[in-house]
Amino acid sequence: MAQQTATAYTAPTTPATPARASERAHGHPSYVKIWGILLALLAASIAGPFFGIMWLTLVTAFGIAVVKAVMVAAYFMHLNIEKPLVRYMLLAIAALVLVLWAGIYPDVQKSEGQNWRQAERVVRPAGDAHAKPAGEAGRH
Amino acid sequence: MATSVPLATTRAATGIPTARLAMWWVIASEIVIFGGLLATYVMLRLHHDHWAEEASHTSTLAGGFNTFVLLTSSLFAVLAHQAAERGRGVRAARFLWYTIGGGATFMLVKAFEYTNEISHGYTMFRDVFWSYYYTATGLHGLHVLAGMVCMAIVAAGARRGENLHRVELVGIYWHFVDMVWIFLFPLLYIAK
Numbered sequence: 001m002a003q004q005t006a007t008a009y010t011a012p013t014t015p016a017t018p019a020r021a022s023e024r025a026h027g028h029p030s031y032v033k034i035w036g037i038l039l040a041l042l043a044a045s046i047a048g049p050f051f052g053i054m055w056l057t058l059v060t061a062f063g064i065a066v067v068k069a070v071m072v073a074a075y076f077m078h079l080n081i082e083k084p085l086v087r088y089m090l091l092a093i094a095a096l097v098l099v100l101w102a103g104i105y106p107d108v109q110k111s112e113g114q115n116w117r118q119a120e121r122v123v124r125p126a127g128d129a130h131a132k133p134a135g136e137a138g139r140h
Numbered sequence: 141m142a143t144s145v146p147l148a149t150t151r152a153a154t155g156i157p158t159a160r161l162a163m164w165w166v167i168a169s170e171i172v173i174f175g176g177l178l179a180t181y182v183m184l185r186l187h188h189d190h191w192a193e194e195a196s197h198t199s200t201l202a203g204g205f206n207t208f209v210l211l212t213s214s215l216f217a218v219l220a221h222q223a224a225e226r227g228r229g230v231r232a233a234r235f236l237w238y239t240i241g242g243g244a245t246f247m248l249v250k251a252f253e254y255t256n257e258i259s260h261g262y263t264m265f266r267d268v269f270w271s272y273y274y275t276a277t278g279l280h281g282l283h284v285l286a287g288m289v290c291m292a293i294v295a296a297g298a299r300r301g302e303n304l305h306r307v308e309l310v311g312i313y314w315h316f317v318d319m320v321w322i323f324l325f326p327l328l329y330i331a332k
Contacts, residue, residue, distance in 0.1 A: 028222050035215040039208065046204050049330060061326035069319045076218045076315045083156050086164050093168040097175035101183075108183045 034075050041068050163309045167316050170283075174320045177276055181327050184268060194269035196332045197262055202253050203329030206246050207321060213242025214318045217291075217311040220298075224307035229298045232307050236295035239314060243288040250281055276324055283317045 041064050048060025074080040079087060152158050185191050220235035257263075257270075264274040287310070294310045297303045 028225075031215055031218050031222070035211060038211050042204065042207050042211065045326060045330060046200065049332065057330070061330040065322050065326050068322045072214060072315050072319050072322065076214050076318075077312050083154070085154055086156065086161075089164060090168055090171060093171045094175060097172055097179060100176070101179040105183055108187060 029075055031075070034071060038068055038071060157305065159305060159309055160312075163312050167312065170316060170320075173279075177279065178323055178327070181272060181276070184272060185331075188268060190267075191269045192332050194267055195328060197257070197260070198273070198329050199253060199256070200329045202249055203325050206249050207325045209242050209246050209249070210318045210321050213239045213246070214315050216242060217314045221308045221311045224298060224304040227301075227304065229301040229304055232304065233295040233299040236291050236298065236307065236310070240288045240291050240295070243284050243291075246284055247281060250277065273328055276328070280317070280320055280324060283320070287314050287317055 045060050045064040048064075049057045051057075079090075152161070154161055156164075216235045216238040220232045220239065223229075223231040223235060254274075262270055264271055291310050291314065294303070294306045298307055
């Protein structure tokens with residue numbers, strides 16, 4: 001019987017199991033420094049649109065978001081020192097999402113064919129949540 | 141009273157502790173949920189030119205502040221993990237409660253935002269943008285709430301010095317929720 005008995009499981013820092021024994025020993029980087037960099041990046045992403053340049057806004061908004069996400073994943077979630085299996089697993093799942101998205105995207109963008117009706121914009125006046133849409137074709 | 145240790149905590153076929161591997165699977169399933177949601181944004185945004193106009197009614201200040209709050213709460217979560225690895229349960233529990241405080245602040249700001257938007261007529265059924273906005277931020281908010289509850293349970297154990305390995309696991313979840321917001325923020329508050 002592989003089960004053990006104990007009053008409570010209180011050995012998180014000791015290598016009590018094979019898994020714990022093989023677990024990566026790692027030092028902790030300066031998390032406050034990483035947090036400071038993340039805040040600086042946040043400030044840059046908010047400041048970007050004030051220049052009124054489209055490409056700069058895209059870079060500061062989405063480029064910086066990717067950099068921030070990678071930093072959080074690598075240093076806070078410790079993916080930089082996690083076993084490669086986990087990275088492969090997460091990337092495979094992300095790829096699956098992309099494949100599913102790619103299967104739907106053409107249908108949404110090219111609204112032609114039988115029994116297809118081009119969706120029109122529906123905007124109800126502010127404060128009138130029960131107003132009817134402009135026309136039947138407006139239903140989305 | 142004797143309690144049994146689950147078999148899964150005493151072995152690991154992959155070399156990764158089973159509990160942590162399970163948490164990565166949770167994260168993988170969350171990638172499908174939120175990945176689909178973010179991909180939907182791209183589809184709808186390219187199909188509806190007016191989204192930029194609708195997005196101009198969201199508060200960049202509130203969104204930016206909430207990003208700051210979540211990034212800071214993530215810092216507390218990783219400091220809790222650091223304390224747990226050093227066997228300092230009480231300190232870990234304290235950082236977990238700081239993290240919960242960050243989550244509560246986030247939800248409070250979001251509640252003010254919702255109140256303001258709804259009172260100005262920007263309800264879920266006004267436009268596709270607002271349907272997306274409430275779906276995405278609402279689902280994210282539910283995850284924040286769930287994380288706060290889990291963290292409180294883990295903090296209670298950590299204070300007694302029990303199950304300190306759970307501090308890292310709940311932290312991984314919290315960082316993922318933070319990452320989702322990192323992408324939602326530019327989509328809903330910056331791209332105007």
